Amino acid sequence: MTALLHLSGVDVRFGAVQALRGIDLAVARGERVALIGANGCGKSTLLRVLHGLIAPAAGTMRRDGTLREAMVFQRPFMLRASALHNVALAQWIRGTRWAQAREQARAALGRVGLAELADRDARTLSGGQQQRLALARAWSLSPELLLLDEPTSSLDPHAKREVEALMADFAASGMTLVFASHNLGQVKRLATRVVYLEGGRLLADLPVRDFFDGPLRETSREAELFVRGELG
Structure with missing residues (x-):
């Protein structure tokens, strides 16, 4: 698969707060990447870095120069x-x-x-x-890459299903998706790959089946606790 974006050693700081720490991440064409983790772990910041809205304080980001992308925010602005x-x-x-x-x-x-x-x-x-x-x-x-920040977090079950169906349709058409979500059922339904963040660090990056069904403890104890509902 062709890499659309590649982050290497990316740090992001907001004053004294370090929001991302040494992030290494590549996103390939056609993937559906779910970003998960507790509130404040860095999901939204990472999406904004990928979209070019936040510049890294350290590290590098390489991207396909012709890449067409769009981003949908948790609470989209309406004119x-x-x-x-x-x-x-x-x-x-x-x-x-x-x-x-x-x-x-x-x-x-x-x-x-x-x-x-x-x-x-x-x-x-x-x-x-x-x-x-x-x-x-x-x-x-007509984006090749669509970034979504908690796109269904404040919606009722019917509206969530409608949005999920659209995301699945977009992915089926060949669009690459990177989305943040707290809904692990949604992640299982839509993602091909899971990235787990904790305290601005990337602690796990696995195919969705391996993340939920594999020996996660060997990869990240924190991720295992999060999946079990013991970290929120």
Whole structure:
């Protein structure tokens, strides 16, 4: 598999706080990588480093120079505009003519099952609908790599299933996914690989089956405790 991103010895600091410590990580094309760990372990920071929003204080990050990527945040920002315009603006900012941007936005809304809500104020949509709208906005950019930060953490079970189904569909189309999640069932359903973080350190990096069914104690005692629900 072709590597899209490669981190080597990456540290991130926020003042006196070291958020990431010596992270070595490669993401290959077509993978579905789940980032797990307790709150404050560095998942969100690592996603932002991968997306180029945070520069490492030390270490290096290499990436495919032509890589197209998008990121969906835990609480996506919605503009004071219709659902259609929230998606079309992403295209327009990229240089697409407005008429064509609207057409592409309608296609994206249809892709996530929101076509009938195109003219609704995006901020009046439910949490699940807003998350699907954020996915439509990301999908409309034709990313090869999609980064997601706890995409279903505040959603009800039905909305979670809808978002998970879209993530699975995107992956089936060849999109590479890197997502942070506290939902271990979701990780088992969607991931091909699990990265466990603790205190900003990467303590385990395994295929999903090996992580949940293998002798995890030999790799990371902390990861084993987390899977057993004894670390949260």
